[in-house]
Amino acid sequence: MSVDWFIAGAGALALIIVAVRIFRILYNILAPYVFLKPIDLKKRAGASWAVVTGATDGIGKGYCFELAARGFNILLVSRTQSKLDATKQEILAKYPHINVRTAAYDFTDASTSGYQNLLTQLNEVDVGILVNNVGMFHGYPEIVHKIEFGSARDVAVVNTLPPTLVRI
Ligand SMILES: NC(=O)c1ccc[n+]([C@@H]2O[C@H](COP(=O)([O-])OP(=O)(O)OC[C@H]3O[C@@H](n4cnc5c(N)ncnc54)[C@H](OP(=O)(O)O)[C@@H]3O)[C@@H](O)[C@H]2O)c1
Numbered sequence: 760m761s762v763d764w765f766i767a768g769a770g771a772l773a774l775i776i777v778a779v780r781i782f783r784i785l786y787n788i789l790a791p792y793v794f795l796k797p798i799d800l801k802k803r804a805g806a807s808w809a810v811v812t813g814a815t816d817g818i819g820k821g822y823c824f825e826l827a828a829r830g831f832n833i834l835l836v837s838r839t840q841s842k843l844d845a846t847k848q849e850i851l852a853k854y855p856h857i858n859v860r861t862a863a864y865d866f867t868d869a870s871t872s873g874y875q876n877l878l879t880q881l882n883e884v885d886v887g888i889l890v891n892n893v894g895m896f897h898g899y900p901e902i903v904h905k906i907e908f909g910s911a912r913d914v915a916v917v918n919t920l921p922p923t924l925v926r927i
Contacts, residue, residue, distance in 0.1 A: 800829050804887025810834045812866070812921055813893035815842035822890045823850055832858040834884055836877070837893070838865045860884065866893050866917045874924050881925065891922050 801807065809826040813819035814835035823833050827850050835843050843861035850859050862880045864873065895917045897910055 806885040806887030808832045808834060808884040808886045809888040810886050811890040812836045815846045819892035820846060827854040827857050834860045836862045836864055866921055867913045869916045869920055893921055894918050
């Protein structure tokens with residue numbers, strides 16, 4: 760008799776665990792659409808400008824459009840002025856109510872004067888969000904001691920200096 764009760768109890772416990780798990784999965788899928796409200800990023804950021812590095816292609820450009828949709832003014836930073844201008848026009852065509860500025864900077868330039876010029880442009884706006892998207896890696900996998908010096912230097916500079924120096 761006691762063995763029957765033990766098996767029934769274990770079965771009930773297993774069913775409860777499965778039910779709770781299914782409930783949690785359904786909650787995680789449905790809650791964002793049904794109960795939860797999106798965070799007001801502008802309120803949380805406390806300022807109206809967002810800075811995006813590597814802003815003219817791929818992931819960085821995607822961030823620009825998402826932030827523009829949430830009402831942020833955007834300061835775009837990447838190397839090529841023509842791409843910056845084209846991206847600015849694309850954003851303004853879709854979100855004409857925001858302001859967009861551009862700053863051309865090659866983050867492989869680690870000079871103090873280069874950074875000071877960029878920081879001057881950043882300090883002209885009230886920045887609440889920095890999306891430090893710019894980054895690079897070697898063109899192909901290589902044994903560490905065979906990596907070309909210039910490539911290793913650029914990877915180190917581009918991946919470490921912006922998050923350290925582009926402070927808000
Ligand atoms: N896509 C992926 O699957 C993936 C996966 C893991 C990590 N990531 C990382 O995510 C980031 C974005 O990737 P993505 O694929 O979106 O890149 P992407 O499409 O190649 O775009 C790179 C952007 O960065 C700018 N850029 C490149 N080198 C720069 C430099 N030295 N100084 C300033 N701007 C520079 C480019 O514009 P200009 O050419 O005008 O400068 C462009 O706007 C990168 O850091 C990448 O390493 C990407």
